[in-house]
Amino acid sequence: MNQSKSFLQISSSEALDLRDLLILAQSYKSGSINENFKGSGKTGAFLFFEPSTRTRMSFEIAANRLGLRVVNLEGSKGTSLEKGETLLDTVLNVAAMKPDFLVIRCGDELDLKAVQSKLRIPVLNAGWGKVEHPSQALLDVFTLQEKWGDLKGKRILILGDSRYSRVVGSHVELARKLGYEIKYFGPSEVLREASDFKSLSQALEWADAVMALRMQKERHQDRVDYSSQFSLSPATLKHLKPEGWILHPGPMNYGVEVFDGILDEPRSLILTQVENGVYVRMAMMAKVLKEL
Ligand code: CP
Numbered sequence: 001m002n003q004s005k006s007f008l009q010i011s012s013s014e015a016l017d018l019r020d021l022l023i024l025a026q027s028y029k030s031g032s033i034n035e036n037f038k039g040s041g042k043t044g045a046f047l048f049f050e051p052s053t054r055t056r057m058s059f060e061i062a063a064n065r066l067g068l069r070v071v072n073l074e075g076s077k078g079t080s081l082e083k084g085e086t087l088l089d090t091v092l093n094v095a096a097m098k099p100d101f102l103v104i105r106c107g108d109e110l111d112l113k114a115v116q117s118k119l120r121i122p123v124l125n126a127g128w129g130k131v132e133h134p135s136q137a138l139l140d141v142f143t144l145q146e147k148w149g150d151l152k153g154k155r156i157l158i159l160g161d162s163r164y165s166r167v168v169g170s171h172v173e174l175a176r177k178l179g180y181e182i183k184y185f186g187p188s189e190v191l192r193e194a195s196d197f198k199s200l201s202q203a204l205e206w207a208d209a210v211m212a213l214r215m216q217k218e219r220h221q222d223r224v225d226y227s228s229q230f231s232l233s234p235a236t237l238k239h240l241k242p243e244g245w246i247l248h249p250g251p252m253n254y255g256v257e258v259f260d261g262i263l264d265e266p267r268s269l270i271l272t273q274v275e276n277g278v279y280v281r282m283a284m285m286a287k288v289l290k291e292l
Pocket of ligand 1: 249250
């Protein structure tokens with residue numbers, strides 16, 4: 001199948017298409033479009049081989065709002081993965097049952113591009129190893145667009161484990177397409193590239209928004225001392241502009257990258273990100289289905 005019908009990576013999407021998708025998501029949120037695929041009988045098979053709360057639930061709620069049917073496979077328990085079946089065979093067998101599209105979360109051991117090339121139905125990436133997490137990056141941008149209108153020229157500080165983060169993989173591409181700037185700060189062992197900053201206060205003073213990230217301990221063995229010099233706290237947040245926004249894709253580790261009152265901080269958009277994830281995923285599924 002033509003990969004353009006799938007949604008695997010930001011790099012394989014046109015900026016114009018991504019802007020269209022964000023406009024569609026906004027229409028769903030405002031209620032100006034009320035699309036329903038119920039009569040179409042379309043079914044999505046959701047294969048979550050890695051744990052998820054936000055992405056899985058919001059894809060499912062999004063599918064419900066669009067009137068789609070969903071079948072789920074979560075983890076390996078109770079599946080033939082426990083009998084040694086491979087991830088690839090699992091995907092191929094589910095696809096053979098002819099759902100209309102797949103939503104897949106997986107580790108690096110599955111190559112979603114190679115999977116897609118074997119299938120005749122679209123695949124939506126719901127978080128792929130260290131590679132990309134396009135729906136998360138798009139919902140981040142959608143959330144900031146609600147505040148700023150346009151992200152062109154805006155400065156986003158990515159704080160923490162940017163090296164192993166698939167969300168950052170998508171933001172690098174999205175920043176290029178939409179014209180925002182990304183810089184990094186955090187422990188040197190887990191930085192995607194060397195930081196321009198000597199301290200968190202300097203980094204926060206540069207930023208229009210800060211995105212804190214969890215240490216991706218499941219993706220590397222490095223022992224990293226995550227000290228308070230890398231943590232968002234009431235003291236460090238004094239260096240962020242009064243109108244500087246705070247994001248986190250979740251899940252958060254309190255006392256590590258963020259303090260435990262972060263959700264009550266007026267500049268936090270963290271739960272708005274989660275709310276908006278539903279509209280962005282509705283738009284992703286609707287666009288893919290309309291191209292079938
Ligand atoms: N942001 C994110 O992907 O969260 P989950 O792992 O809970 O889906």
